[in-house]
Amino acid sequence: xxRASVREQIVDAAFEQFHRHGYNACGVxxxxxxxxxxxxxxxxxxxxxxxxxLVVMDxxxxxxxxxxxxxxxxxxxxxxxxxxxxxxxxxxDFGYERGCVYGNFSTEAADHIPAIRExxxxxxxxxxxxxxxxxxxxxxxGSLTSAQEAEILARFxxxxxxxxxxxxxxxxxxxxxxxxxxxxxxxVLR
Amino acid sequence: xxRASVREQIVDAAFEQFHRHGYNACGVxxxxxxxxxxxxxxxxxxxxxxxxxLVVMDxxxxxxxxxxxxxxxxxxxxxxxxxxxxxxxxxxDFGYERGCVYGNFSTEAADHIPAIRExxxxxxxxxxxxxxxxxxxxxxxGSLTSAQEAEILARFxxxxxxxxxxxxxxxxxxxxxxxxxxxxxxxVLR
Numbered sequence: 561x562x563r564a565s566v567r568e569q570i571v572d573a574a575f576e577q578f579h580r581h582g583y584n585a586c587g588v589x590x591x592x593x594x595x596x597x598x599x600x601x602x603x604x605x606x607x608x609x610x611x612x613x614l615v616v617m618d619x620x621x622x623x624x625x626x627x628x629x630x631x632x633x634x635x636x637x638x639x640x641x642x643x644x645x646x647x648x649x650x651x652x653d654f655g656y657e658r659g660c661v662y663g664n665f666s667t668e669a670a671d672h673i674p675a676i677r678e679x680x681x682x683x684x685x686x687x688x689x690x691x692x693x694x695x696x697x698x699x700x701x702g703s704l705t706s707a708q709e710a711e712i713l714a715r716f717x718x719x720x721x722x723x724x725x726x727x728x729x730x731x732x733x734x735x736x737x738x739x740x741x742x743x744x745x746x747x748v749l750r
Numbered sequence: 751x752x753r754a755s756v757r758e759q760i761v762d763a764a765f766e767q768f769h770r771h772g773y774n775a776c777g778v779x780x781x782x783x784x785x786x787x788x789x790x791x792x793x794x795x796x797x798x799x800x801x802x803x804l805v806v807m808d809x810x811x812x813x814x815x816x817x818x819x820x821x822x823x824x825x826x827x828x829x830x831x832x833x834x835x836x837x838x839x840x841x842x843d844f845g846y847e848r849g850c851v852y853g854n855f856s857t858e859a860a861d862h863i864p865a866i867r868e869x870x871x872x873x874x875x876x877x878x879x880x881x882x883x884x885x886x887x888x889x890x891x892g893s894l895t896s897a898q899e900a901e902i903l904a905r906f907x908x909x910x911x912x913x914x915x916x917x918x919x920x921x922x923x924x925x926x927x928x929x930x931x932x933x934x935x936x937x938v939l940r
Contacts, residue, residue, distance in 0.1 A: 582774060582858050584772060584858070585774040585858075657861040658861065662916075662920075664857055664858075667849060668772050668774070668857070668858060670919045670920050671848065671849075672771075677920055680920040681921050708933065708937055712932055713933065715925065715926065715929045716910070716929045716930065718913075719913035719914045719916060719929070720910040720913050722912075722917065723908075723909035723913025723914070725913075726852075726856045726857060726909060726912040726916075729857065729860045730852075730874055732867075735905070739905045742898070743898065743906040747896065748937055748938060
């Protein structure tokens with residue numbers, strides 16, 4: 561098997577290091593050291609740390625279990641729960657560390673770096689749209705009786721999930737995720 | 751009037767700089783430069799940047815409008831809405847930048863610095879307890895009919911607010927706060 565290209569090694573390392581340390585604490589040298597490539601090689605492949613962060617966000621998006629929302633073999637609210645359960649399991653597997661790349665980048669970098677702010681906004685919108693479609697299905701098949709607009713419920717849930725991560729990183733005991741599932745599925749999605 | 755002590759100047763500057771730049775991007779030199787004091791004076795007053803961050807978190811707590819929750823002249827749900835409106839106004843006044851110090855520190859530093867993690871956890875618990883008491887009052891006077899445990903609703907709302915800030919820092923258009931108010935007060939607190 562051919563060895564991963566230098567570019568690929570850098571993206572893999574950046575995915576790990578940005579997620580673990582956040583945007584500001586993760587410099588180009590940490591990324592290239594972690595990738596096992598010379599620091600000088602970085603700028604052959606990326607214009608800036610910021611440009612690499614956008615590539616990492618795209619790759620992170622592919623791991624966000626959006627496929628679970630589209631699985632037509634299950635009822636919409638079952639899919640939605642499975643989607644959030646999978647997201648929660650990923651974070652539990654990291655000991656409630658690392659959080660969500662979108663939330664991390666929004667918190668750390670959106671104020672100061674327009675391209676990252678725009679990347680996060682687009683990623684959250686894409687995610688919200690997928691949840692909106694699922695909620696709309698549940699409204700159409702009658703499993704959700706709430707007359708509240710699907711898009712408003714979806715935006716609220718995406719944000720509430722990001723906030724549950726904030727709470728969980730402080731408590732690291734599962735309490736904020738448990739609270740999310742109770743209120744989201746027993747109160748909001750009724 | 752006596753001049754603010756060096757310690758006080760450092761705390762004032764740190765409050766501003768941590769809030770604006772986050773934990774990792776804000777070093778001791780940025781704080782002392784911003785305070786207009788020699789970098790060397792820092793360690794006469796604080797053992798570490800981490801120790802100063804805990805002082806800043808305490809001071810931030812005093813600005814979180816918890817007094818609005820205790821104002822017995824208004825019905826509990828009116829107070830609760832006023833509390834979140836005041837928090838939102840503070841963030842809007844900063845152009846949807848800076849976010850919440852608790853959320854920022856949880857996201858950036860809780861994984862790596864146990865004292866900060868514990869400080870954020872305590873601050874979120876204190877805030878949750880104040881909201882729990884307000885929700886319980888609303889359940890007792892019948893203005894809230896939800897039988898869901900007050901503490902679960904309170905924890906959920908605190909996290910949902912933190913997440914609304916994550917969304918707002920990316921969109922900076924008020925949409926996440928508007929969504930929070932709609933779902934929190936029309937759906938969750940019914």
